Amino acid sequence: MxxxxxxxxxxxxxxxxxxxxxxxxxxxxxxxxxxxxxxxxxxxxxxxxxxxxxxxxxxxxxxxxxxxxxxxxxxxxxxxxxxxxxxxxxxxxxGMQSIGDHRLILPVIAQTLGVNQFIIPDPTDTKKTIPNPQLQTAYTGLWLGTILKRVLQQAIAWTGGALPIIFQPDETSTNTDHDRTIEGTEFRKIGDFIRDTTRVIGGPEVNFQGRLRADRKGIEFLFQTGTGAQPLITSTSDVVWNLTAPKSPISNFQVDEDATGLASVAWQVGGRSTDTVLTSRQTDSFLTDAGFPLLESFDSSHTDVSKQATLDGWAAADLQRRPLETWSFDAQMHGKPSIAEYAVGDFHTIRIAKYNRKARIGDPWFPQGGDFRRRLVGRSGTHKGDVVKLQFAPALEEN
Missing domain, CATH: 2.40.10 (Thrombin, subunit H)
Known part of the structure; x- marks a missing residue:
């Protein structure tokens, strides 16, 4: 089909x-x-x-x-x-997430407020100016996924901003590290804010899940985010692929590894929005203890961060112990299982028999064989609708 x-x-x-x-x-x-x-x-x-x-x-x-x-x-x-x-x-x-690269985090009043009012005199010191509080977008007591939801809802509320997006219920949070404040004068893109929020440690995954409307006359997108209890977006699907079985449904199996992101020391700088300088250094001796040379990372893309704890979270997220490993293979789109039975984010098991050269079974790159738990992180296909290429990353417990 x-x-x-x-x-x-x-x-x-x-x-x-x-x-x-x-x-x-x-x-x-x-x-x-x-x-x-x-x-x-x-x-x-x-x-x-x-x-x-x-x-x-x-x-x-x-x-x-x-x-x-x-x-x-x-x-x-x-x-x-x-x-x-x-x-x-x-x-x-x-995908619909791309709309965030064309919208800014600004309250509806910014659509009509005079641009000469974006900066106002500081009421505590008339010799200074401050960003107009009316243009501030601030959230407290909410889970990060709900904050992303609120930012999108604010954008949709602008005249001409409507989009066919459906939202999940709100979720609260008592973790003050989840609180967010964005000044209007930052002119921060929603897309950047979404990406930044998903990359913090414990941050939610996001997905604009497209679907046919109930009337089948249009398309709508459910904005999904992970929850505080389960930041990952996944289902209970239990899919098993047998790589080395006779007439295996898998073909073109490949493994790619990338070690360029390895880091035992991660640096971040911030504080620009408060005219201060914040520096974060996070360390992990796992690699050096294992005989690797010292490797560092540096990121200055979050200069607007004003809380040390937030910056520390960014730096900690940059620590990487293992090369990024991606498994990929082709499968029949309508075979067993079919593409309707799994989605990106689901966990799968890839079964490999123990290698036996004489019997010509198993795989020499994985001589011990076994069941390998992997998470589906990408799928792609063509207009033909016959084969789907699947990409997998190690399950969290193997990271």
Whole structure:
């Protein structure tokens, strides 16, 4: 069954239309906006009936890939290329999370407040100025996932800001390290704030889960976040893949390792928003104790952080003990299991038989064999809808 490609209105999710494609690819990574590319032929009479130039307007329409009713990937169309000689148009889209790179964290009043009022005299010292408190976005007593929700809801409340996003219930928190304050004069992008929040230790994963509306006439996106008790977004799905079995459903198995992020000492600097200098240094002797040379990391991208504990959390998150290891393989999209039975974030078991060269079983790279628990961190496919490429990272207990 070929992948189904549809377009819809970005602000409402309405006007769902199937669109024939010549070729297409989709990629759904964990905690990151999906990416899609689809090529259509303007010489195709079916495409012409859809008025493709207006039906696929960039930044106004959604492109989505579906397998039956299973939503694979989708979000705003940001790029489009017309090739007259070939008679084709190529559409480039990203997941709904990408909208955060085009919106700022500002209260609704910023839409009409005079720009000369963004900075006001300091009431305690008339010789100084301060950011206007009316433009401040501050949250206390809330779980980080709920703060992300509130930031998005604030953006949607602007005139023209509506989007077809559904939200989870609020979750409170007594951890003051979760409190967040963003001054309007920071002009901070929502996308950066989401990424920063998901990367702190214990921070929530996020996902804009696309789905068909109940009336099947449009698309909506459920903004999912991990909870305080379970920051990961996962299900109870228990999928087992047998790599070395006869007629294994797995092909093109690969293992990639990247050690460039290893660090025993991590540095962070901050404090710019309060005219102070904050420095954090976090250390972990695990690598050096194991015979590795001392390796360091430095990050100055969080200069607006004003709390030492927050900066310490960033630095601690940069400590990395093991190379990033990614397993990948191809599987039949409609085999056993089928793509409808698992999603990015779910845990899987990859079974490898003990290696026996004479009997030609097992795998020489994993001579002892065994059951390897891995987490699905990405899946991708094409317009053909026959094979899905899966990417896995070690389960947390193996990190």
């Amino acid at each position: 070929a992948t189904r490609w549809v377009v819809a209105d970005l602000r409402t999710g309405d006007r769902l239309m199937d669109i024939p494609v010549v070729s297409g690819t989709w990629d759904d990574p964990l905690n990151t906006a999906e990416s899609l590319s689809a090529t259509i032929s303007v010489r195709d009479p079916q495409v012409q009936k859809l008025a493709p130039r207006s039906a696929t307007t960039p930044a106004k329409t959604i492109l989505a890939a579906l397998d039956g009713d299973t939503f694979l990937a989708g979000g705003p169309i940001w790029a489009r290329r017309y090739d007259r000689d070939k008679g084709t148009v190529t559409l480039g889209a990203a």
